[in-house]
Amino acid sequence: MAGIIDIIVRILMYAILTTGVWLTAGRNTLSFIRDLGKGYRYKDSATETDGSKFSTHIRFLIEVATGKKGKESVFYFIFLSVLLFSLSAAVFIGLFGVSVFFILISILIGILPYIYLRFKLKSVQLEGSYEAENLLGELTSMYKISDFNMISAIDKTIENIKEGSLSKKALFILSLKIKEYRGKEELQSAVDYFVSMFGTEWAELLGMSIFESIASGTNVSVSLDNILSNLKQIKSSIEKDKRANYEAYTMVKFIVPVVYILSVFTCVKYFGFTLARFFYYQFNTALGIKFFTATIVLSLVGFWAMHILSRPKFDF
Numbered sequence: 001m002a003g004i005i006d007i008i009v010r011i012l013m014y015a016i017l018t019t020g021v022w023l024t025a026g027r028n029t030l031s032f033i034r035d036l037g038k039g040y041r042y043k044d045s046a047t048e049t050d051g052s053k054f055s056t057h058i059r060f061l062i063e064v065a066t067g068k069k070g071k072e073s074v075f076y077f078i079f080l081s082v083l084l085f086s087l088s089a090a091v092f093i094g095l096f097g098v099s100v101f102f103i104l105i106s107i108l109i110g111i112l113p114y115i116y117l118r119f120k121l122k123s124v125q126l127e128g129s130y131e132a133e134n135l136l137g138e139l140t141s142m143y144k145i146s147d148f149n150m151i152s153a154i155d156k157t158i159e160n161i162k163e164g165s166l167s168k169k170a171l172f173i174l175s176l177k178i179k180e181y182r183g184k185e186e187l188q189s190a191v192d193y194f195v196s197m198f199g200t201e202w203a204e205l206l207g208m209s210i211f212e213s214i215a216s217g218t219n220v221s222v223s224l225d226n227i228l229s230n231l232k233q234i235k236s237s238i239e240k241d242k243r244a245n246y247e248a249y250t251m252v253k254f255i256v257p258v259v260y261i262l263s264v265f266t267c268v269k270y271f272g273f274t275l276a277r278f279f280y281y282q283f284n285t286a287l288g289i290k291f292f293t294a295t296i297v298l299s300l301v302g303f304w305a306m307h308i309l310s311r312p313k314f315d316f
Contacts, residue, residue, distance in 0.1 A: 058117075064197055065120035067169075077113055085110025096286045105293055119304045125199045128166030129314040132202050133235075135167040136228040139206075143213075144221055150213035151178060170197040174210075184215055200315040202227055231314070260295075 055074050062073045088109040092102035138160050143153035154175050161168045177190030188211060195207040205227050209220040267273040282288040 061117040065117050081110050081113050128198050129200050131167045132231050140224040148219050
């Protein structure tokens with residue numbers, strides 16, 4: 001009787017898990033596949049649409065985080081995610097049988113490319129946020145030199161900003177978009193894309209100034225000066241927070257491996273384990289593998305999070 005109840009509970013859990021995954025990603029996935037099929041049937045880039053929100057979101061992450069463009073990159077991203085999930089699920093099921101824990105771990109492994117892109121985006125935005133002074137200073141100067149013509153100022157700023165910076169890439173994309181816009185909605189979309197590449201409040205304020213200058217011809221030099229002035233005022237406090245957070249991250253980075261080594265030492269010294277017995281239970285039993293896998297996955301996520309948080313954004 002207990003075995004039947006266990007089977008029923010497992011089936012219900014798998015059904016709930018599958019339903020949740022489908023409700024979360026199924027519709028977007030089907031839409032993405034349809035859009036991808038259209039992209040291959042009509043190779044002319046002029047006929048391509050933005051696609052579903054899902055594919056647009058993934059394309060944005062890939063473009064900002066890695067610099068690669070096109071729907072092909074999204075296809076490879078989906079393929080890699082499915083491959084990682086399938087391989088990990090096959091290995092875990094082959095070794096330990098069907099288990100909710102290992103299915104969840106396989107799903108987590110499958111979404112690692114997405115997690116990586118999110119962390120990479122945060123890292124790029126973090127580095128880009130420290131370009132604020134240089135970007136605002138250069139753009140403000142070029143704006144005044146260009147007789148308050150924002151489009152001309154953006155082009156001149158691109159020439160003077162160093163290669164490889166997020167500011168140069170963001171301004172270059174913005175420059176291309178604002179030269180082709182056919183209404184305020186398209187202009188707003190171009191500015192929003194520029195702002196999202198930085199993900200900061202100062203970028204949002206800068207985007208508002210750019211939009212107003214281009215859309216209505218308003219002189220926004222005072223607004224640009226105010227943003228730059230505020231950034232200079234918070235610079236010292238940002239530097240103090242950065243040093244404090246980095247010290248905490250450095251401590252945790254070295255403490256975690258030491259804790260694992262001490263756990264092995266404690267088992268051998270005080271609980272009568274031998275090294276061979278400890279590693280047998282760790283790597284040759286389902287419970288040990290579950291514990292080790294959860295520890296590694298959570299440690300990696302924790303290290304990534306700490307790495308991002310150890311350096312605050314240069315923002316208000």
